[in-house]
Amino acid sequence: MTLSVYNTLTQQKEIFEPHNPENIKMYVCGPTVYNYIHIGNARPAVVFDTLFRVLKHHFPKVTYARNITDVDDKINKAAHEQGVDIRVISDKFAQAYRDDINQLNVLAPDIEPRATENIDQMINMIERLIEKGFAYAAEGHVLFNVKSYEKYGELSKRSLDDMLAGARVEVAPYKQYAGDFVLWKPSTDDVPGWESPWGTGRPGWHIECSAMIERHLGTTIDIHGGGQDLTFPHHENEIAQSTCAHDGETYVKYWMHNGYITIQNKESSSQEKMSKSLGNFITVRELLENIPGEVIRFALLSAHYRSQLNWSLDLIEQAYTALDRLYTALRDVPINTESDDKVSDSFIAALDDDLNTPKAIAELHNLAKQINKTTSGAEKQTLAAQLLKSASLLGLLTHEPESWFKSRGNQTSDGLSDEAIEALIQERVDAKKNKDFARSDQIRDELKAQGIELEDTREGTRWQRA
């Protein structure tokens, strides 16, 4: 097994060499919980969940932490508008997040730290940074002295001069240097605050991940993941803080960033990044009203995680069709759950190559084709077991094939009952027996009009909801 991953830090694929092979440490930036997540937010959850599965396949122990950011001015704003405590907002949307991605077959992480439960760790870390001369307090703020860390900009490939050239950095009187970023800021009475050596205040955004990784995973972790837009400033700042607080020890061995989900702009018909600030997003919750979670997951994995993925109706339909094909191959094949089924070699090789999910999916199709082709029942079973086991690494093919086709991934249906359908099918079987093809076809057409498709096989007639 040779797993390699693309490291944003070195801008190339590298062979994955764990810090400690006995316990792989992975951390992914989770959501700020002030709203329902959109499909773009779901991509890192699904992508790194897939990586989590692959790592678990290869290593005896993987510790995966994915945080919940529950200290944020957007949460404060929502809480203020609704006249409730921030905890009401953050609890609600943290749970909504879990529910949504659970439907996308995303496994729970081992640790789900929350910012509010780690304030003391953050304060402690900030104090150490001040002691070591990397941060300074001013007017109730604490700022990180960017110039004190010579490698600042290493991750995002930019120099301090370049960054300030954009002149979009917030200039403030308490800053020694315009590029310095906030570790701690003061809170007024109408905003949540915690006691600190610098007065009542709240943490800046970046410190939480550094502090939570330090507490839950240790000084050096293997993989840190997130969306591409976190590379700068978030992850760049994390590196600066953690490296300085730990006297230069490596913070993260492999930085991994997923590409954006884009969506067609209705007016310009060009593709643009889906984001909350642009307001062009589709929530996972909306999608789940009509589409099985597994279809959404398949769509997200149908492109390589680092490339941009344009969300469209066509994409969803293609994902649906592809899953139908895979489930069709499994239909009527008795599954031997006791077999020591193996993941296909070419399949795992694809995933080991920087999580090449499109290629891995192509391998699933190859397995399906072999299942369809072979006339040997035993071989069918072996291949089907292989297909299932392989797909499980992608978090796919989790339904029973029959229920997949009949209940459509547990989508509620308000049409004909299963019993009514079966009765009509029986009537059609009788008509066919009497060579009454007119009646037989009429029944098929009527069912089709109600979204029920029939299929005559040697073993009898089977059906599915369209």
Added chain:
RNA sequence: GGCGCGAUAGCAAAAUGGUUAUGCUGCGGAUUGCAAAUCCGCCGAUGCCGGUUCGAUUCCGGCUCGCGCCUCCA
């Protein structure tokens, strides 16, 4: 202005210095009472201009177009 990413057939999307991606769609065939599903076959591709090479979609340079980051953002 600075920095980065991308451009593959009708669509989506991999890979590769010379040999089938894969799925969907289209066309033909097998199968079917007719369909559906399945199988077989076919059509069809590497943005533009140079360079390196026996040979480039693949490596290098330039160009064009698209996207993104530099500010909250997955």
